[in-house]
Amino acid sequence: MTDNSMICAGIDVGKSHLDIALHPSKGRLRVTYDPDGLKVLDAFLQEHDVSRIGFEASGGYEWRLLAHLRAGKRPAARLQPAQLRFFAKSRLKRAKNDRLDAALIALFTASLEQLPALPDARFDKLAVELTYLEQIEQQIALVKTFAETALSEAIKRRHLREVAR
Incomplete structure (x- = not known):
């Protein structure tokens, strides 16, 4: 309340x-x-x-x-x-x-x-690393979607190379 x-x-x-x-x-x-x-x-x-x-x-x-x-x-x-x-x-x-x-x-x-x-300050560095990994995972998921929906095979290959990188 x-x-x-x-x-x-x-x-x-x-x-x-x-x-x-x-x-x-x-x-x-x-x-x-x-x-x-x-x-x-x-x-x-x-x-x-x-x-x-x-x-x-x-x-x-x-x-x-x-x-x-x-x-x-x-x-x-x-x-x-x-x-x-x-x-x-x-x-x-x-x-x-x-x-x-x-x-x-x-x-x-x-x-x-x-x-x-608030989170304990001792875990700040670990939390920053986890945030980084979560952001990379989100980017990979997005680029995979781009690859799946690409109409051009050349663009699809570019996206898949980016995912692999």
């Missing part, structure tokens, strides 16, 4: 910026995803007395934010995209942009009775 006395932040992680939304207030912020932007983020969270933070796992882009929040004082959780997608569907919402995604993440974070713990 949502605790309306608790201020929660949702962060949508992008390659070059972070979009932050607060719940239940309507506070919003966009910062660059660099050390200066993280300082602005910290000041914003402090100013609004944020109790907990949720952010989406974003194919590896979230690692700097995870390390930054892990070193901070506020409870934070890295949320899985599937969790957020199903939550949005249950609310009949479809986020159309990063700011709306951040608001949805804040709402979902507020709805959680308990935040999932």
Whole structure:
């Protein structure tokens, strides 16, 4: 159940910026995803007395934010995209942009009775390697589909060589 006395932040992680939304207030912020932007983020969270933070796992882009929040004082959780997608569907919402995604993440974070713990820093290097392997597997599956649907034998062979590589 949502605790309306608790201020929660949702962060949508992008390659070059972070979009932050607060719940239940309507506070919003966009910062660059660099050390200066993280300082602005910290000041914003402090100013609004944020109790907990949720952010989406974003194919590896979230690692700097995870390390930054892990070193901070506020409870934070890295949320899985599937969790957020199903939550949005249950609310009949479809986020159309990063700011709306951040608001949805804040709402979902507020709805959680308990935040999932951030992963132990000792496993960061292993997790990065696993993310790399998962991304390669996804690329292979995509190129295999290209090969299966190619109308030209020459293009099909190119795709199969890429899979083999």
